[in-house]
Amino acid sequence: MSEAKPLHEGLFNWPDPAAGLIGSRCLDCGEHAFPAQSSCRACSGQNTVPANLGSEGTLWTWTIQSFMPKAPYDTDETPETFTPYGVGYIELACGLKVESRLRENTPEQLRIGMPMTMELITVRQNGDGEELLTFQFCAAKESH
Amino acid sequence: MDVAIVGVGLHPFGRTASMSGLEQGAAAVRSALADAGTDFKAMQFAFGGSQDGGNADSLVNLLGLTGLQFTNVANGCATGGSSLNAAYSAIKSGQYDVGLVVGFDKHARGAFNPKPKDWGLDDWYGETGLMLTTQYFGMKIQRYMHDHGISRETLIRVAEKAYRNGSLTPTAWRKTALSWEEIDNAPMVSEPLNKYMFCSPAEGGCALVVCRSDIAHRFHPKPIYLKTAVVRSRNYGSFEVFSPSQPPEVADSPTVTASTAAFELAGVGPSDIDVAQLQDTEVGAEIMHMAENGFCAHGEQEQWLAEGATDINGRLPVNTDGGCLANGEPVGASGLRQVHEICMQLRGDAGERQVAGEPQVGYTHVYGAPGISGVNILTR
Numbered sequence A: 001m002s003e004a005k006p007l008h009e010g011l012f013n014w015p016d017p018a019a020g021l022i023g024s025r026c027l028d029c030g031e032h033a034f035p036a037q038s039s040c041r042a043c044s045g046q047n048t049v050p051a052n053l054g055s056e057g058t059l060w061t062w063t064i065q066s067f068m069p070k071a072p073y074d075t076d077e078t079p080e081t082f083t084p085y086g087v088g089y090i091e092l093a094c095g096l097k098v099e100s101r102l103r104e105n106t107p108e109q110l111r112i113g114m115p116m117t118m119e120l121i122t123v124r125q126n127g128d129g130e131e132l133l134t135f136q137f138c139a140a141k142e143s144h
Numbered sequence B: 001m002d003v004a005i006v007g008v009g010l011h012p013f014g015r016t017a018s019m020s021g022l023e024q025g026a027a028a029v030r031s032a033l034a035d036a037g038t039d040f041k042a043m044q045f046a047f048g049g050s051q052d053g054g055n056a057d058s059l060v061n062l063l064g065l066t067g068l069q070f071t072n073v074a075n076g077c078a079t080g081g082s083s084l085n086a087a088y089s090a091i092k093s094g095q096y097d098v099g100l101v102v103g104f105d106k107h108a109r110g111a112f113n114p115k116p117k118d119w120g121l122d123d124w125y126g127e128t129g130l131m132l133t134t135q136y137f138g139m140k141i142q143r144y145m146h147d148h149g150i151s152r153e154t155l156i157r158v159a160e161k162a163y164r165n166g167s168l169t170p171t172a173w174r175k176t177a178l179s180w181e182e183i184d185n186a187p188m189v190s191e192p193l194n195k196y197m198f199c200s201p202a203e204g205g206c207a208l209v210v211c212r213s214d215i216a217h218r219f220h221p222k223p224i225y226l227k228t229a230v231v232r233s234r235n236y237g238s239f240e241v242f243s244p245s246q247p248p249e250v251a252d253s254p255t256v257t258a259s260t261a262a263f264e265l266a267g268v269g270p271s272d273i274d275v276a277q278l279q280d281t282e283v284g285a286e287i288m289h290m291a292e293n294g295f296c297a298h299g300e301q302e303q304w305l306a307e308g309a310t311d312i313n314g315r316l317p318v319n320t321d322g323g324c325l326a327n328g329e330p331v332g333a334s335g336l337r338q339v340h341e342i343c344m345q346l347r348g349d350a351g352e353r354q355v356a357g358e359p360q361v362g363y364t365h366v367y368g369a370p371g372i373s374g375v376n377i378l379t380r
C-alpha cells in the first residue's frame, strides 16, 4: 500500500482523522473559523487559538458538480473518468458551516438537515507515488 | 448639486470577434457622447473598469489624449456600480461639471477561471473542486427554496421572462424566446440550476455621460436624474461565494444594506419604483434579489412570478431588456447596461419593450463577488 499524506497541512487532524477538522476559535468573541485564521472576521481581533471542529454535522445546503472543473482543479481524473460529486455546507456542532465535497452525487441522496460525517479521499498521487488526501463528508450511517 | 445622466451608449453585448474589449468600450463612449450631443474634449473626468479587456484609462489612446482625470475601477461584477458611484460623488461634491462613466469587457468562452491566491485562499480549495461560482449560486438558491417555499417552476418562469424580453431588445445577445420545455429540459449545471438558468461571460461596452443637473438640458432634452448611487460590501455572516466556512448566523447581504440606504437617501420606497433592473447572474439571484431589495417578502416571489408581476406589463417590470440572462455578462460593463436600460425606459425610448404608463422612477441593482452591491435610483 502506498504512503498517504494530507494535500494541505492543517485542515484536519493527521494521522488521526477521526478527530475531524481543525479550525480556530477567537478568544475575544468566541467565533470559529475554518480553515484556522490568525485574525477574527467577526471582531477584527488577533487573539485566536486552534480548535478541533469534529467530524459530524448536518447538511445545510448542497449542489452537484456535474462537469469536470477547469484548472485550478487538479486530480488524476480525465473528462472520461470524471465522476460528478456533491458540494455542500455542513453545519458543525459549534454552529460553523464548512464547505465540503460530498460523496453523494445525486439529488435523491441529498436532503437539507441530514446527518453527515467526515471521511478522507485521495485527490491525486504526487511524483513520489504518495496519495494526497483531502476531507469530504458523506451521509452518516444512522440515516441509512 | 443634483446629478443627471444626459448620454447613454452601448456596444451590443455578446461576441464581436473583430473588436478588442477596448475598442468596444470606445464605441460605447462615442455613442454616449453623440447621444449627449457633445465630444470627448468636453469630458472633465472619467471612471472606467474592465476585468479582462485591458486598463480602462488606455481608452484615451482611442478617444484622445485630453489630459482628463481618468480613474480605473475594479470591483468584479459590481464595477459599473462602483464607477457610477464615484462619478456621482465627483459631480455632487461640485468638483466637476461633466464627465464619463465607462465599462467594457471581453472574456474567454466558458466559466470564469478564478485563482485561489487572488481570493486569499490556499491552492487546496481550487484543486479539490470547490472554486466554482456556479456551485455557490446553486447552493444559495437551494437553501432559499427550502426556507421560503420557492418551486422549480418559479426558476423556469424567470428564465422564460428573460429570453422573452431579450427577444424584444435589439441590442440583446440572446434574442430568441425559449419555451418552458426547452428551459425545463436543458442540461443541469449545478443543482437546481441548468444551462438556461445561468448567464454567460460575454463581450461588450457601455458608457454614460453625467453632469450637473442645472446644465443637463444643454446636452439632452430628456435628462434622467440620478437620485442616489450607493455601494456596500458584505458584513460578517453574509453568505458569499468562495467561502470555505460560514458563521452560524446568516447576516443580511450587502444588497439589503445598499438597498435600504439607497431608499433612505432618495426619500422613496420600494412601492414608488416603476421599473427595476436586478442582478440576475442566474435565475435564483433575480428571485432572491426581489426580496433583498425590499420589493416583496421572502417567499412571495412564488406568487409574483405566477401572476406575471415582473413582466413588462406587470406591476413591477424587472429586467425589461432580458437582464444578464439574455445579454450575457461582460463584467466591467454589466452594471452600466442596467442603468442604460432604465434611462431608455424613463425616456420612453424602449421601443417594443417599453413599460406603459410613462414610468417615473427606476431602480438598478448590481451584485458581485465577493459580496458587493451597488444600487441606483433614477427619475425622469
Ligand SMILES: [Zn+2]
Pocket (backbone or CB within 6 Å): A026, A027, A028, A029, A030, A031, A040, A041, A042, A043, A044, A045
Ligand atoms: Zn473575534
